[in-house]
Amino acid sequence: xxxxxxxxxxxxxxxxxxxxxxxxxxxxxxxxxxxxxxxxxxxxxxxxxxxxxxxxxxxxxxxxxxxxxxxxxxxxxxxxxxxxxxxxxxxxxxxxxxxxxxxxxxxxxxxxxxxxxxxxxxxxxxxxxxxxxxxxxxxxxxxxxxxxxxxxxxxxxxxxxxxxxxxxxxxxxxxxxxxxxxxxxxxxxxxxxxxxxxxxxxxxxxxxxxxxxxxxxxxxxxxxxxxxxxxxxxxxxxxxxxxxxxxxxxxxxxxxxxxxxxxxxxxxxxxxxxxxxxxxxxxxxxxxxxxxxxxxxxxxxxxxxxxxxxxxxxxxxxxxxxxxxxxxxxxxxxxxxxxxxxxxxxxxxxxxxxxxxxxxxxxxxxxxxxxxxxxxxxxxxxxxxxxxxxxxxxxxxxxxxxxxxxxxxxxxxxxxxxxxxxxxxxxxxxxxxxxxxxxxxxxxxxxxxxxx
Amino acid sequence: xxxxxxxxxxxxxxxxxxxxxxxxxxxxxxxxxxxxxxxxxxxxxxxxxxxxxxxxxxxxxxxxxxxxxxxxxxxxxxxxxxxxxxxxxxxxxxxxxxxxxxxxxxxxxxxxxxxxxxxxxxxxxxxxxxxxxxxxxxxxxxxxxxxxxxxxxxxxxxxxxxxxxxxxxxxxxxxxxxxxxxxxxxxxxxxxxxxxxxxxxxxxxxxxxxxxxxxxxxxxxxxxxxxxxxxxxxxxxxxxxxxxxxxxxxxxxxxxxxxxxxxxxxxxxxxxxxxxxxxxxxxxxxxxxxxxxxxxxxxxxxxxxxxxxxxxxxxxxxxxxxxxxxxxxxxxxxxxxxxxxxxxxxxxxxxxxxxxxxxxxxxxxxxxxxxxxxxxxxxxxxxxxxxxxxxxxxxxxxxxxxxxxxxxxxxxxxxxxxxxxxxxxxxxxxxxxxxxxxxxxxxxxxxxxxxxxxxxxxxxxxxxxxxxxxxxxxxxxxxxxxxxxxxxxxxxxxxx
Numbered sequence: 001x002x003x004x005x006x007x008x009x010x011x012x013x014x015x016x017x018x019x020x021x022x023x024x025x026x027x028x029x030x031x032x033x034x035x036x037x038x039x040x041x042x043x044x045x046x047x048x049x050x051x052x053x054x055x056x057x058x059x060x061x062x063x064x065x066x067x068x069x070x071x072x073x074x075x076x077x078x079x080x081x082x083x084x085x086x087x088x089x090x091x092x093x094x095x096x097x098x099x100x101x102x103x104x105x106x107x108x109x110x111x112x113x114x115x116x117x118x119x120x121x122x123x124x125x126x127x128x129x130x131x132x133x134x135x136x137x138x139x140x141x142x143x144x145x146x147x148x149x150x151x152x153x154x155x156x157x158x159x160x161x162x163x164x165x166x167x168x169x170x171x172x173x174x175x176x177x178x179x180x181x182x183x184x185x186x187x188x189x190x191x192x193x194x195x196x197x198x199x200x201x202x203x204x205x206x207x208x209x210x211x212x213x214x215x216x217x218x219x220x221x222x223x224x225x226x227x228x229x230x231x232x233x234x235x236x237x238x239x240x241x242x243x244x245x246x247x248x249x250x251x252x253x254x255x256x257x258x259x260x261x262x263x264x265x266x267x268x269x270x271x272x273x274x275x276x277x278x279x280x281x282x283x284x285x286x287x288x289x290x291x292x293x294x295x296x297x298x299x300x301x302x303x304x305x306x307x308x309x310x311x312x313x314x315x316x317x318x319x320x321x322x323x324x325x326x327x328x329x330x331x332x333x334x335x336x337x338x339x340x341x342x343x344x345x346x347x348x349x350x351x352x353x354x355x356x357x358x359x360x361x362x363x364x365x366x367x368x369x370x371x372x373x374x375x376x377x378x379x380x381x382x383x384x385x386x387x388x389x390x391x392x393x394x395x396x397x398x399x400x401x402x403x404x405x406x407x408x409x410x411x412x413x414x415x416x417x418x419x420x421x422x423x424x425x426x427x428x429x430x431x432x433x434x435x436x437x438x439x440x441x442x443x444x445x446x447x448x449x450x451x452x
Numbered sequence: 453x454x455x456x457x458x459x460x461x462x463x464x465x466x467x468x469x470x471x472x473x474x475x476x477x478x479x480x481x482x483x484x485x486x487x488x489x490x491x492x493x494x495x496x497x498x499x500x501x502x503x504x505x506x507x508x509x510x511x512x513x514x515x516x517x518x519x520x521x522x523x524x525x526x527x528x529x530x531x532x533x534x535x536x537x538x539x540x541x542x543x544x545x546x547x548x549x550x551x552x553x554x555x556x557x558x559x560x561x562x563x564x565x566x567x568x569x570x571x572x573x574x575x576x577x578x579x580x581x582x583x584x585x586x587x588x589x590x591x592x593x594x595x596x597x598x599x600x601x602x603x604x605x606x607x608x609x610x611x612x613x614x615x616x617x618x619x620x621x622x623x624x625x626x627x628x629x630x631x632x633x634x635x636x637x638x639x640x641x642x643x644x645x646x647x648x649x650x651x652x653x654x655x656x657x658x659x660x661x662x663x664x665x666x667x668x669x670x671x672x673x674x675x676x677x678x679x680x681x682x683x684x685x686x687x688x689x690x691x692x693x694x695x696x697x698x699x700x701x702x703x704x705x706x707x708x709x710x711x712x713x714x715x716x717x718x719x720x721x722x723x724x725x726x727x728x729x730x731x732x733x734x735x736x737x738x739x740x741x742x743x744x745x746x747x748x749x750x751x752x753x754x755x756x757x758x759x760x761x762x763x764x765x766x767x768x769x770x771x772x773x774x775x776x777x778x779x780x781x782x783x784x785x786x787x788x789x790x791x792x793x794x795x796x797x798x799x800x801x802x803x804x805x806x807x808x809x810x811x812x813x814x815x816x817x818x819x820x821x822x823x824x825x826x827x828x829x830x831x832x833x834x835x836x837x838x839x840x841x842x843x844x845x846x847x848x849x850x851x852x853x854x855x856x857x858x859x860x861x862x863x864x865x866x867x868x869x870x871x872x873x874x875x876x877x878x879x880x881x882x883x884x885x886x887x888x889x890x891x892x893x894x895x896x897x898x899x900x901x902x903x904x905x906x907x908x909x910x911x912x913x914x915x916x917x918x919x920x921x922x923x924x925x926x927x928x929x930x931x932x933x934x935x936x937x938x939x940x941x942x943x944x945x946x947x948x
Contacts, residue, residue, distance in 0.1 A: 008600045011563070012553070013557055015552045015555070017555075017557060076559070090557075091557040093557070132566045
């Protein structure tokens, strides 16, 4: 079927030299993500000349121009006096891999699975000398019969999926010859707003305890076995509406009901379904929600760095698999993640900052909302949305991972794409779950079919 | 306070003495002629008109004698004008501006070096030390094939680089001069290390559809001084062919010569050589004299190949792992100094003013006859030239020449800045330097320029140009977007 041939690997640098002697340190939220990396794949239709390699050349030129604004990305890692990572802005550049694939993008998308898709995103684990290791990798795969796949992988220490998408958006804007909509904003996390400081302020314990528990009970990377696989489900507007309707509770008329958001509804749905496939008949699996906190902390949309915080959802008392109750509990957990709570967490993390940071968040099911990323608004072609976007936050070990982000505009404003990563046998059971089948989302990427 | 003043007044006195001496010797002819003419004039006045007419009548002038003297004068004048060499004009030239995406910052170069030479960290360390002291900047460019990990120096990539560099420079030249490709009578391409079949000159003829009776030459293997060798060849050809245009393309193709082994002496060129090229239009047509930028005055070539050490000092060979590279010997600087001395000895009498030559002669006689311990007099070449273009072979070369010729930092500024911005572009570096001087608006009518180039063999070649018309700072050219940032202070060691 579609084979991928790697043509070359090179380094792309910015067009203007960076000022020497600049350094960039990381925040406590960045340090927590040291063991992870992100991979994003964008599928676009071809534009301009159809000659092989021309699209790659124009993308290479535009990324060179765009990298002038991202000195943090073109720098390299060194350790500071405390032993923590820091970036030296030495202008070394970003690795780029160029590849060709047979067939067209549409054909590929019909048969793609996790293993195949990850071949479109090049990644190298940190080498022995981190000073010569690139933290960002870009792969451009041109399909011979039309279409381009752009893969971006990056070290989670530098960026979360939101700003990685923003990086791609800046690149797309430059390719179209436009100015960047939101230029990147490289600053440390803001301090606590002084207005809200009260003398007997009790720190929000739940968030802190959750992080403490996660750090202490992290499964070491070596012990885990990698048998996870990923599927992509697309919920269109009416499917999400139907899900939200299912969520509305019928009892308790005197309690005002806050309408649930698509994320809450889908998170609740998947929580229940995943608990069922894991064999938990009474009670729900441990889950934590991960959200972008840029707005909560009052940061600009272009803030470049980690700004996603997780909070555990309490499933105590939820014995039945009741969708509306699950969603209600999720809503409560989300409300608790306000400015105060996040600031408390950040301060606690600063006080307890240790040298080595273990792999976070692998003792819970992670459900992350990438709502603010707006992946389908990144336009490389000029007037056309990407055909598909996929996100991966690696490594996925432990219970599992769910990523929810906006769908393309033809799926309506409520449309969402859900990428679920679970052990292989559980994924198969998930696809046959009755709740899922009731809503009947489109399966964009399924489980790998074993070839006999 | 008091001790300083006498020194100052002393040096001022010395300066005026020197100036007086120079003026006296350089204008000796005028200074002797004027009193003689004045004396004759006074004598004539004294004699009165009658005596003059008597003197005139006493000279018996025969018709035959008058005719013979007239013919003699005309004959001598004709022979003189016929045997005078044709003036060679440099109409204009264009330098290749590398695409900004080919830029290689120090960090990227070191990283690639480390990734490609995994098993030899000592070689990587060595390259880093060279790069720190090299005098190169962060904007020099390498061809695309060398950006790959590992580099892919295929023949196709080398041809690609040649096409990119040469065609860009030639397109730029055609645009600047309005030259029609069919009007090119002589084509000389020099590229030392890449010599495919058909030759690069054939590649140019094919691309621009030049005439079938064009006289084309392709010089390869002649090192970094091949640019001036091409100029010399063009000059000789233009003496033979009247009313002709000659186009010279000077370049160095880096792709096939990127050394991939571990020998230290061979890793040096990797750190210094960068992508670059230039195209020059020379003409002997009288009509070009109005718009030509420069006039070629002298070309002096010195070859030290007879000496074995000089012959072997830049040597292309295979290392222990059969990887081909160019090995630079440790006494390169000493040999360069010797070659320069040889070249200066020949060019000195051609360009130095009489005052300097006299001083040199006197010191020479003094050393031979009176006292061999007298220091040899180094003529002051700053009086012969306004601008110097020293081949940007490396920081050491420029430092050495600055010391030997006693040049100020303004004189070598063009060379240092060209090395910083473009790296060592081999034979075309002289043209980037000349372009720098023009871009700074320093080139005035009548200014004399000295181009010095060194090359493997070991050769030292010089060319002397005289500026034909004051050149306004150009708005295009390789320095157009960055000239305002220059001159730049280049630290002794850049911390990597």
